Amino acid sequence: MSETATRTPLVRLTDCEKRYGTIIALTGVSLEVDAGEVTCVLGDNGAGKSTLIKIISGMHQADAGTYEVEGEPVRLASPREALERGIATVYQDLAVVPLMPVWRNFFLGSEVRKGAGPLSRLDIRFMRDTTRTELHNMGIDLRDVDQPIGTLSGGERQCVAIARAVYFGAKVLILDEPTAALGVKQAGVVLRYIMRAKARGLGVVFITHNPHHAYPVGDRFLLLNRGRPLGTYAKDEITRERLTTLMAGGEELEQLSHELEGAADADLGRVAEELEQEVAELSGRAAPPEPPGS
Amino acid sequence: MSETATRTPLVRLTDCEKRYGTIIALTGVSLEVDAGEVTCVLGDNGAGKSTLIKIISGMHQADAGTYEVEGEPVRLASPREALERGIATVYQDLAVVPLMPVWRNFFLGSEVRKGAGPLSRLDIRFMRDTTRTELHNMGIDLRDVDQPIGTLSGGERQCVAIARAVYFGAKVLILDEPTAALGVKQAGVVLRYIMRAKARGLGVVFITHNPHHAYPVGDRFLLLNRGRPLGTYAKDEITRERLTTLMAGGEELEQLSHELEGAADADLGRVAEELEQEVAELSGRAAPPEPPGS
């Protein structure tokens, strides 16, 4: 985690700006991703996190700023170019083709073929088996990998997108709220995947709204607010509590708790108590860690 | 929370079954929602939670079982009928029309009009203002309520769907993973909304993968597994720890922790330690509450 200072980062974005028509979604944002490091991007809804990773993944082009991959300035015209450089992404909207079977979605764009020349054809058996196995490893036991992916449940679909990115990510893995729709077990698996990717020397960009997911796995934290950077922190520069507070806004929670206490209903009062306890813990000492899937 | 036994529940589903072609998504599931009560539906990915709420909201019809609203057996042919009975839903896929402006989406299906007869027309100013205010109250500060909703960020879109359901929910409020894409602050607001709906005497069905969201607000917990009910618990029948364990599977976490400990990397070791601590807390004593937005 400290050896990265002298190395060229896998991905470096400097002073990046992005506009959609008159809307300024991102301005003055910089980001570095080193091999074997997890960079967490945190921020409120609409802060520009997804926009940022879409630039890294080649979906969008920045309007200003520079983008380097392994030290070489690039301008990725399409996600395909990013993929060819080993940058795999899980998009927040999952980027699946609803009418296509699960296994075709899994391998879409990186199909495995057998045979040569004009006779080269899809290795369907391999792809079906791999899809089933990879999803099973994430705790998803599919009935049928030929089901159109649009008929899967939200979490199952998200697992397909993650398993696919993990399977194909060669150098950089970008995950946009991968655990949002996941069950406790599946979320745990994803966090494990991140740790293993890191151990294998991949650079990971991890977006989440859950500080308890971010802190254990993250090495570096980029906080965004309304399209602007609020600051970048290495893990040793920031405590878990500070991170949580920054993301949540401590005063917000305190207010919530008071409000609920004022309510007439006894039931509400009980909840208020519970919430107050939380606030105390947050602003006071260490909020103890929690299970990965919460 | 105990007075409900003698009252007719707002919504009662008995022995419900749902098939999609050859796929059995739900079987033998029963559910009750009482006024002033929050029923949490918990379960793994693909367990059938969304299918269940789609039946309640009139999107799907059950293949077997009965459905009563306020004691009267019904067969809702469309979500419109559910809405007319005061049942409002936040769907997991949000049910928005991407090309339409935010405010039109907010009021879609329940437009506010002024003027009478053939001259009755949309009260655009009111709807725009209300949309802006309601979203602002959730912590979403929109640039422009005329933006097509498809261009909003994932969390912003989810907030629109929630704000809409809360605004129109008259008797029953159904929320399918409402906090999945939300920031810490917004998730807190949603939990507060649930408490307030409950205080106003609405019945709430709340689906989440986060036991720490479910436990503080829930009065009754329905656990699903692979389309079958694992059990229904009143809040006083179950502890927070038991609930968490049921959802997460304690042994799963322990295993994860051991696995990571075995890894060579020092960094991994540290994470493993942290995870182990979590496991200890989970299976041992009370996992302390955590802030609403995590």
Added chain:
Amino acid sequence: MSQAVDAAAPPSAPDERLTRRSPLARLLARPEAGSLAGAVVIYVFFFAVAPPFRGLDALATILYASSTIGIPAVAVALLMIGGEFDLSAGVAVTSSALVASMLSFQLTLNLWAGIAVGLLLALGVGALNGYLVMKTGIPSFLVTLATFLMLQGLNLAITKVITGNVASPDISDMDGFGAAQKVFAAEWRIGGLSLRISVVWWLLFTALATWVLLRTRVGNWIFAVGGAESSARAVGVPVRRVKIGLFMAVGFLAWFTGMNLLFSFTTVQSGEGVGNEFLYIIAAVIGGCLLTGGYGSAIGTATGAFIFGMTTQGIVYAGWNADWFKFFLGAMLLGATLLNLWVRRRTEASR
């Protein structure tokens, strides 16, 4: 950002996350702006190259020609925004005119009776289309293709059976002709200029459709069922009623166009109208309606019909070789579309 739940309205200070835009740019960013620009450029072009095009009488002719496409195109555009097609619109025009004239003629009724029956028929065909599409889930392309073929066959066969001919009888001397002609096909001559009522109706229907789309609940629903049908259903939009209503609206305006046809020409050829359904669709698409539904405007569609009408007539006014007619037509449509695109790109880029 730390207001209480029941906070007052949000602040209205200018947002730092927006660049500013001039009012002109705002105007040009409207969906109709691009196609309007296309119309203006084509007008100026023909004005320059074709002297006969310059007169007001030429404009009147063009407007009239455009209106006969433009009136049904209004409903076709609404239907397209609602996510469906109607291939039977073109022949439904002929059907209703045939029914109205032959029924009155054969039974020697007042023409208004025939007109009413024609209306019922057109609405019925629309409702049937809509019902079949919604009930069976068969794509509207197929359903209305079948209706198209069947109506076409019925037009020809029944006319043949009844009149022994391929055209309906002349009805100009029948009861009610005068009044009906005033309503559907009046023509005023002011100076050398002939102004036709169908142009007025066209503008009226366009205005009405615009109002419905943007200012009424039904308009909201139309956009919604076309943009995301299942989402619309999920939030309580009565999808089936909206779509059937749209098909019936197409029937209504097809009937109206049929009446205009009948009372302009006093007789109708039974084979007419085939292929016109595409002109309506083309007008809507040139005007910016998405074929996939959920987006479009009535004003744009009117502009599309005008562009199409103006181009077809303009080439004739310019006296260009008739052999090349279609080529010029295609080239100018492409040009107008590219211009439309360019205008919108420019305004989007402008800050």
Added chain:
Amino acid sequence: MSQAVDAAAPPSAPDERLTRRSPLARLLARPEAGSLAGAVVIYVFFFAVAPPFRGLDALATILYASSTIGIPAVAVALLMIGGEFDLSAGVAVTSSALVASMLSFQLTLNLWAGIAVGLLLALGVGALNGYLVMKTGIPSFLVTLATFLMLQGLNLAITKVITGNVASPDISDMDGFGAAQKVFAAEWRIGGLSLRISVVWWLLFTALATWVLLRTRVGNWIFAVGGAESSARAVGVPVRRVKIGLFMAVGFLAWFTGMNLLFSFTTVQSGEGVGNEFLYIIAAVIGGCLLTGGYGSAIGTATGAFIFGMTTQGIVYAGWNADWFKFFLGAMLLGATLLNLWVRRRTEASR
């Protein structure tokens, strides 16, 4: 459910969350099954009512008529699955035939030279369509509508300029005619039966397209770009190349059909082909392709072309009143579609 991360393959015991389905039901649930059922029923129907329909020679005639729709429909279906339209396919057939014949004739070249130039032209038109659609983002409906009109104009105008006539010259006495006819339009008479090579080509192209769609990477991409273009782009599918390729495939098969036309009739009318683009689209849609893209099959499209061809000819074989032709055609198409639907509903419901 508590396996380690690197667990072995999942268990293959029957899943309790599935009902079982008979192999027949499985077969019938394939997307082609419904339209095949439609075809069979229509065949049986005509077999019953029309004695001349029963012979093998009638089948040969029907197959031939279907093949001339079916060949270009294969590519049109692929394009439609890929989410785009090509309205210029019908006239592109005529264009390539005209170019091939007139070029060879005017320069007194071997016909194969003309054939090659015709191919280049057809591929070029396809590539241009694709390029414009992808580059500008204008809906393919509009772009290819413009190409359609322009080609139609060029067909007429250039033929007129070159031959002074509206048809291409007779090429049956030119070099290379025999060989080319063997390839594109051979006809074998076995007994009283005339078998035509275009039927063979049709089956070949259908088989090839099926293989491409289901067994190759490109096929995967075609489904993806039609089903969700931006998702496909996001996971690295080269959307632009796929779509331009599809437009070129339409060009290729249009050229092929043009050659079949040319070598069957030795001369081509310059006005021919207009309207055929819709027959191709209709075949694809009857065969179950979604107009909105992302779903469909080549076999279904072949069945669609067969249904259409069979119905058009069958009505004649049955000797029904010609005035009612279109009506019967529409009614039978609707019937076939409803049957298709019914079969699929049944199989979905069957456990």
Added chain:
Amino acid sequence: GKKAQESANDTGAGKANTPRMKIAMVTHQPPGDTFWDIVRKGAEAAAAKDNVQLVYSNDPDGDKQATLVQNAIDSKVDGIAVTLSHPDAMAGTVKKASGGGIPVVVLNAGMDDWQKVGALEFFGSDESLAGESAGKRLSTEGAKHVLCVLHEQGSVSLEARCGGLAKTFSGKTDKVYVQGTNMPSVRSTIAAKLKQDKSIDRVVALGAPFALTALQSVKDAGSPAKVAAFDMNPAMVKAVQDGTVEWAVDQQPYLQGYLAVDSLWLYKTNGNVLGGGQATPTGPYFVDKNNVAAVAQYASRGTR
């Protein structure tokens, strides 16, 4: 081949020195039709000779054709030559022209209506008359069962031809509609009809290209039927010479176009009116083995 064509292409006579005038010709020609192409050639030849600027436009739809006439009025042309295939639809606009001082002549279609719209002259062949003569000829040839091939459904002139034929023909008349823009389907459909009714012994196609395709259908169906046709084109001449097509009813389209323009010119420059209030017939004229040689040379350059 090519050379023969070129040598025959100079139909032009000397050029008149009258002031340049503009004449509009508005027809109901569907795109790319052989017949109309010859009409146009005649009109162009007359225009070239008479120093006339000819503006040709066409649309098969009645109301759209009326709009084209209106275009001509707006363009202030010196004369209009028009077809009245949809007389009622056209009447209003054409009357407006003739009433407004623009001389109008009618060609090809509208034999019964040209006077009602205030036209000066009519040049054309009565379609039903043409049909009737064909019917008579078929009867005398001893045909028993005729198949009438209509390449467009709902067309007045095609129906008139077929109707006239049926009227005078002693045997049975059947008809079949084919899709004129799709040759393979024309071929199959005719073949199907021949199979359906084996007693058919004559196929009469109402357009030259379709007669040639009908020959193939006859072969496909193994039918003994002979083929006859309406209208001419270069290939038809060859077919008549070879005897594969029995005969063709020609209504001399070149003449129609030529006379329409030329008579307008005469009217404008010399006040002449042809026909004495009667229609001037340009046909029917039977082309068969006996007289085909005389037409052959002109047909090959596309003016017959």
